[in-house]
Amino acid sequence: xxxxxxxxxxxxxxxxxxxxxxxxxxxxxxxxxxxxxxxxxxxxxxxxxxxxxxxxxxxxxxxxxxxxxxxxxxxxxxxxxxxxxxxxxxxxxxxxxxxxxxxxxxxxxxxxxxxxxxxxxxxxxxxxxxxxxxxxxxxxxxxxxxxxxxxxxxxxxxxxxxxxxxxxxxxxxxxxxxxxxxxxxxxxxxxxxxxxxxxxxxxxxxxxxxxxxxxxxxxxxxxxx
Ligand code: IYR
Numbered sequence: 715x716x717x718x719x720x721x722x723x724x725x726x727x728x729x730x731x732x733x734x735x736x737x738x739x740x741x742x743x744x745x746x747x748x749x750x751x752x753x754x755x756x757x758x759x760x761x762x763x764x765x766x767x768x769x770x771x772x773x774x775x776x777x778x779x780x781x782x783x784x785x786x787x788x789x790x791x792x793x794x795x796x797x798x799x800x801x802x803x804x805x806x807x808x809x810x811x812x813x814x815x816x817x818x819x820x821x822x823x824x825x826x827x828x829x830x831x832x833x834x835x836x837x838x839x840x841x842x843x844x845x846x847x848x849x850x851x852x853x854x855x856x857x858x859x860x861x862x863x864x865x866x867x868x869x870x871x872x873x874x875x876x877x878x879x880x881x882x883x884x885x886x887x888x889x890x891x892x893x894x895x896x897x898x899x900x901x902x903x904x905x906x907x908x909x910x911x912x913x914x915x916x917x918x919x920x921x922x923x924x925x926x927x928x929x930x931x932x933x934x935x936x937x938x939x
Contacts, residue, residue, distance in 0.1 A: 744877070744878065745877070747877075748873070748874075748877045748883075749882070749922045749926065750883065750884050750885065750922075750926060751882045751883075751884060751916045751921075751922065752826070752832060752884055752920075753832065753916065753917040753919055753920040753921070754832040754835050754836035754837075754882070754884075754912060754914045754915065754916065754917055754920075755835070755914060755915040755916065755917045755918070756835045756836070756837065756914075757837065757914065757915045758837050759837045759838055759881060759913065759914055759915070761787075761789065763879055763881070764787050764838050764840070764913070766875070766879070767872055767875035767876050767879060767881075767913075768785045768787065768840070768872065770871055770872070770875040771783070771785065771868045771869070771871045771872035771875065772868065773871065774864065774867040774868035774870075774871045775864070775867060776860070776864035776867070776868070777858060777859030777860035777861065777863070777864050778849075778850075778858075778859050779850055780845075780848050780849050780850060780854075780856070780858045780859065780864075781848070781850070781864070781868075782844055782845040782846075782848050782858035782861045782864055782865060783842060783843065783844065783845065783864065783865045783868050783908075784842075784843040784845060784900065784905060785840055785841070785842055785843075785872075786840070786841040786842075786843070786894075786898040786900070787838060787839075787840050788838065788839040788840070788841065788898070789837065789838060791834070793897060793898075794833055794834045794836075794839060795834055796897050797833050797839060797893075797894070797897055797910070798830055798831075798833035798834045800888075800893040800897065801830050801833055801886070801888040801893075801910075802828055802829065802830050802833075804888045804889065804890070804893070805827075805828035805829075805830060805888055806828040808828070808888075808889060809827055809828045810828075823923060823924075823925035824923050824925060824926065825923060830886070830888075832884065832912050832914075833886075833912065835914075835917075836912045836913065836914040837914045837915075838912075838913045838914060839910060839911070839912055839913075840872070840910070840911040840912075840913060841894050841898050841907060841909075841910050841911075842865065842868075842869055842872075842907070842908045842909045842910070842911065843894075843895075843898075843900055843905040843906060843907055843908060844861045844862065844865045844905065844906050844908045845858055845861070845904055845905050846858060846861065846903075846904050846905070846906075847904050848904075862908075865908050869885075869908070869909055869911070872911065873885070873911070876911075876913050881913050881914060881915070882913070882914065882915065882916045882920070883911055883912060883913050884911070884912040885909055885910075885911060886909070886910040886911070886912055887909055887910065888910070891906075891907035891910070892907065894907040894910065895907055
């Protein structure tokens with residue numbers, strides 16, 4: 715294909731204003747039921763569901779369409795155990811002072827601590843990596859653009875897809891995350907761990923912190939001019 719070829723847009727669906735409002739309302743209602751949880755069941759989740767959600771994440775817009783992301787879907791108990799051990803060690807030093815008082819105060823309403831049992835209990839961990847170099851073909855080694863923006867959008871697509879499929883998630887960013895490069899055996903020169911997503915069914919005793927339910931109103935987050 716030549717550089718400037720285009721194909722007709724054939725899959726856009728136009729809805730009436732009423733249908734459009736209904737669909738917007740339905741999606742709002744769906745997303746209102748998305749909650750970050752920290753207590754997961756070990757109930758299995760089929761690999762195909764995770765594959766489909768990652769395929770959806772891979773449809774996100776990205777700088778020059780380079781798709782500067784890599785998803786490592788972890789099911790192996792052995793790998794999960796290694797991740798839990800490394801993450802808990804970092805979290806212990808974080809909670810014992812590295813975070814600083816202001817950060818620790820901000821986390822108090824969430825009730826989090828250094829214990830991360832879900833890293834072993836949940837059926838799937840998805841480690842998301844950014845790529846510095848790449849391109850439209852997997853083997854390309856060109857500069858990638860807007861990498862954080864692109865991978866952030868793809869991560870949003872992934873969280874939305876998992877929620878829509880009926881799975882709960884937790885975004886986890888133990889600091890620093892370089893241990894994920896080692897454990898997942900990724901190229902340390904080109905890739906950086908971006909986020910660890912935990913996915914599965916909530917445990918029977920799963921809760922949502924009241925703090926997390928408080929969402930800013932439309933007036934507080936948007937202006938129309
Ligand atoms: N990574 C730590 C701390 C933490 C930080 C933020 I910002 C949160 O919103 C939640 C937790 C942990 O997972 O406990």
